[in-house]
Amino acid sequence: MSSSHSQSVEVHEEGVKARVGLWLFLLSEILLFGGMFLLYSMYRYKNPGDFHAGSMELSRFDGTLNTLVLLTSSLTVVVALHSLHVKRNKRRAAIFLGATIALGLTFLVVKSFEWTAKFEHGLYPGAKFLESQPHGFILFFGLYFVMTGLHALHVIIGMAILSFVLNFVLRDKVTADRINIMENGALYWHLVDIIWIFLFPLFYLIS
Amino acid sequence: MDEHGGGVAHPHNHYPWYTNEGKRAGLRGFLTSTNHKRIGTLYLVPILTFFSVAVILGVLMRIQMLSPDSKFLTGTRYNQIFTLHGVIMIFLVVIPAIPTIFGNFFLPILIGGKDMAFPRLNLFTWYLYILGAFILLVSLLTGKGPADTGWTFYVPYSLRTTVNVPWAVFGVFILGMSSILTGLNIVTTVHMERAPGMKFSRLPLSIWGIYATAWVQVLATPVIGITMVLILVERFFGIGVFDPTKGGDPLLYQHLFWIYSHPAVYIMILPAMGIISDIIPVFSRKNIFGYKTIAFSSLAIASVGSLVWGHHMYVSGQSNTAGVIFSLLTFLVAVPSAIKVFNWVATLYKGSIKMDAPFLYALGFIALFSIGGLTGLILGALSTDVHTHDTYFVVGHFHYVIFGGMGFGLFAALHYWFPKMFGKMYNEKTAVVAFIVLFVGFNVFYMTILILGWAGMPRRYYSYLPQFTDLQRIATWGSWIMVGGLALMFGNLLHGLFRGRKAEDNPWGGATLEWQISSPPAEHSFAETPVVTHGPYIFPDRTSDGNGNGDGAKEKHEQQPQSKR
Numbered sequence: 001m002s003s004s005h006s007q008s009v010e011v012h013e014e015g016v017k018a019r020v021g022l023w024l025f026l027l028s029e030i031l032l033f034g035g036m037f038l039l040y041s042m043y044r045y046k047n048p049g050d051f052h053a054g055s056m057e058l059s060r061f062d063g064t065l066n067t068l069v070l071l072t073s074s075l076t077v078v079v080a081l082h083s084l085h086v087k088r089n090k091r092r093a094a095i096f097l098g099a100t101i102a103l104g105l106t107f108l109v110v111k112s113f114e115w116t117a118k119f120e121h122g123l124y125p126g127a128k129f130l131e132s133q134p135h136g137f138i139l140f141f142g143l144y145f146v147m148t149g150l151h152a153l154h155v156i157i158g159m160a161i162l163s164f165v166l167n168f169v170l171r172d173k174v175t176a177d178r179i180n181i182m183e184n185g186a187l188y189w190h191l192v193d194i195i196w197i198f199l200f201p202l203f204y205l206i207s
Numbered sequence: 208m209d210e211h212g213g214g215v216a217h218p219h220n221h222y223p224w225y226t227n228e229g230k231r232a233g234l235r236g237f238l239t240s241t242n243h244k245r246i247g248t249l250y251l252v253p254i255l256t257f258f259s260v261a262v263i264l265g266v267l268m269r270i271q272m273l274s275p276d277s278k279f280l281t282g283t284r285y286n287q288i289f290t291l292h293g294v295i296m297i298f299l300v301v302i303p304a305i306p307t308i309f310g311n312f313f314l315p316i317l318i319g320g321k322d323m324a325f326p327r328l329n330l331f332t333w334y335l336y337i338l339g340a341f342i343l344l345v346s347l348l349t350g351k352g353p354a355d356t357g358w359t360f361y362v363p364y365s366l367r368t369t370v371n372v373p374w375a376v377f378g379v380f381i382l383g384m385s386s387i388l389t390g391l392n393i394v395t396t397v398h399m400e401r402a403p404g405m406k407f408s409r410l411p412l413s414i415w416g417i418y419a420t421a422w423v424q425v426l427a428t429p430v431i432g433i434t435m436v437l438i439l440v441e442r443f444f445g446i447g448v449f450d451p452t453k454g455g456d457p458l459l460y461q462h463l464f465w466i467y468s469h470p471a472v473y474i475m476i477l478p479a480m481g482i483i484s485d486i487i488p489v490f491s492r493k494n495i496f497g498y499k500t501i502a503f504s505s506l507a508i509a510s511v512g513s514l515v516w517g518h519h520m521y522v523s524g525q526s527n528t529a530g531v532i533f534s535l536l537t538f539l540v541a542v543p544s545a546i547k548v549f550n551w552v553a554t555l556y557k558g559s560i561k562m563d564a565p566f567l568y569a570l571g572f573i574a575l576f577s578i579g580g581l582t583g584l585i586l587g588a589l590s591t592d593v594h595t596h597d598t599y600f601v602v603g604h605f606h607y608v609i610f611g612g613m614g615f616g617l618f619a620a621l622h623y624w625f626p627k628m629f630g631k632m633y634n635e636k637t638a639v640v641a642f643i644v645l646f647v648g649f650n651v652f653y654m655t656i657l658i659l660g661w662a663g664m665p666r667r668y669y670s671y672l673p674q675f676t677d678l679q680r681i682a683t684w685g686s687w688i689m690v691g692g693l694a695l696m697f698g699n700l701l702h703g704l705f706r707g708r709k710a711e712d713n714p715w716g717g718a719t720l721e722w723q724i725s726s727p728p729a730e731h732s733f734a735e736t737p738v739v740t741h742g743p744y745i746f747p748d749r750t751s752d753g754n755g756n757g758d759g760a761k762e763k764h765e766q767q768p769q770s771k772r
Contacts, residue, residue, distance in 0.1 A: 015397055034430065043456075150436075
């Protein structure tokens with residue numbers, strides 16, 4: 001029928017529109033973090049030694065673990081998308097979406113252990129110990145907490161979005177033919193992942 | 208929204224967009240509507256209200272300056288008032304005004320689309336705007352009163368002052384989010400919602416202006432968002448990035464602030480330039496001169512304008528090399544601006560000009576913006592800036608560009624599109640008188656401010672040396688004349704809204720799509736999707752476009768006999 005055809009064209013157009021909008025939004029997110037990367041590069045350029053000393057205080061094991069967790073979560077979200085879009089397997093899509101959210105949660109748990117350890121060592125803004133350190137060292141931890149904190153906030157938002165998507169998948173509001181919400185949720189999740197890919201070497205692997 | 212198939216006549220489609228029928232009744236019908244015309248109007252009312260409030264704050268400052276030892280305001284109060292004036296004008300009026308009011312109302316109509324790309328997001332964006340405004344209001348009424356930092360919130364003072372900086376900064380952050388989403392919606396709409404035949408080369412120039420602006424909104428606003436967040440984090444947790452006692456560098460704050468706030472000046476002026484480019488050809492009955500150069504100069508201003516922020520910081524201690532580069536780029540950005548001015552003037556040449564109110568405001572724009580632009584070159588040059596930095600000269604320059612430019616552009620748009628939006632006509636004679644009063648008052652006021660600045664009067668002082676008394680008084684009197692002109696203009700528009708005669712569908716003889724539909728437009732602007740076959744400034748009553756350029760103009764000429772004017 002022509003009406004069902006025009007309907008599917010409309011659904012397609014809505015999908016393209018939503019994707020254009022989301023890419024613009026991702027661009028603005030990148031610039032949001034861009035402001036802080038600018039601060040980071042200036043302060044690191046001015047205080048290379050202190051930044052190295054600060055980096056030595058971070059747990060490379062935790063950082064590497066979290067990098068692997070987030071990379072895996074990017075894989076699972078793509079598998080979920082593929083399962084629904086190509087294989088039309090709703091159950092598998094739901095399982096992999098659930099896995100993605102669980103990996104996000106794992107990331108946050110590891111992160112909270114890391115932060116707690118820093119707090120115990122007096123390595124947080126306003127702590128007496130940190131204030132007594134050289135300027136570059138203070139700045140390193142100031143930036144560390146703001147940047148990883150803002151990133152963690154994005155992880156939480158991403159998990160909330162994926163939970164909505166999961167809910168939609170289970171209730172058949174997102175299907176193989178109406179997939180754009182899920183696609184966009186996955187794109188957002190990739191952004192969260194990519195930002196971490198930059199944060200990890202900048203904070204954990206300075207030499 | 209109402210779903211309907213084609214073919215049958217739909218009575219609801221003939222109701223004007225503001226109809227009060229059924230679920231669209233009353234204020235609630237407005238506050239829940241995703242219709243772009245209603246949302247545009249939802250912005251119009253608060254923006255003009257905030258504008259009036261900020262004008263009154265400006266008048267208070269001018270009263271303080273009537274004498275050098277005036278006791279009208281205390282120093283702190285004066286600081287708070289100029290901060291409020293700046294914050295309200297910049298973040299609540301000048302940045303959002305044209306993209307949100309006219310972008311919403313006319314962008315979909317001018318490109319022949321149904322609505323904005325994301326209607327629901329559009330309504331959400333309005334609520335964010337209102338939330339941001341509300342938070343600014345909270346900063347006024349709670350704690351130790353409104354911020355006294357100036358609209359720039361420079362650190363380290365904004366970290367130390369005990370007045371209500373955090374709320375003000377948070378309000379600006381929310382308004383920034385609103386601005387990003389506006390830009391996102393506009394870019395997507397221009398790309399996705401154009402009618403068949405509406406190629407980019409046939410877009411009205413107002414749309415080019417708003418489109419270029421939208422990109423700046425999306426790409427530059429996040430930077431001020433994060434900067435405002437950093438002020439909050441710095442104040443509450445003391446992370447040190449802007450705090451010199453912990454190794455932070457206040458200069459980096461200035462960089463981050465101006466990385467947004469200089470492009471923001473182009474967010475303010477570009478849409479107005481676009482609208483002027485729409486108005487000039489209509490009232491000259493002539494195709495625009497140099498369509499392509501005007502369109503691309505908008506993009507050039509948007510891109511080069513994003514790289515000139517350092518010219519706000521010549522005396523801040525940044526390196527001389529940086530100063531020279533920023534100065535060079537600043538001079539470069541004057542080129543596309545000048546291209547526009549020359550093209551507008553060239554369009555007027557040999558046009559058959561009708562001196563109606565919208566056109567007068569457009570002419571006012573060209574005159575005042577040119578003065579603003581030329582004084583900008585004085586400030587953009589390193590050596591002269593050292594002497595004029597932080598004086599009234601900067602204040603005068605900025606108000607010539609933004610009030611004389613964006614403000615007059617906004618007024619031009621209001622007079623140009625008023626009959627279309629509301630289907631009513633204002634009194635033309637009163638509009639002309641109001642323009643003349645406004646224009647005279649403006650120049651008496653701000654020209655005196657420029658002279659005062661050149662003579663060395665620093666800005667943001669609540670007092671001054673006795674030798675400036677005469678000029679300060681002239682400026683204040685000028686401001687009163689100007690406010691009189693504003694009052695007459697708004698009064699005339701309000702009178703037109705309620706008592707005006709009914710407007711025709713095409714009172715100015717415009718050729719863009721909004722003039723092909725009824726005044727006021729129906730809820731769904733177009734009964735059928737229009738098909739666009741020529742450029743936006745091809746007037747049927749004129750057989751020659753005067754310049755021999757513009758899309759579709761040539762085909763039209765071949766069909767019609769050439770006649771001499």
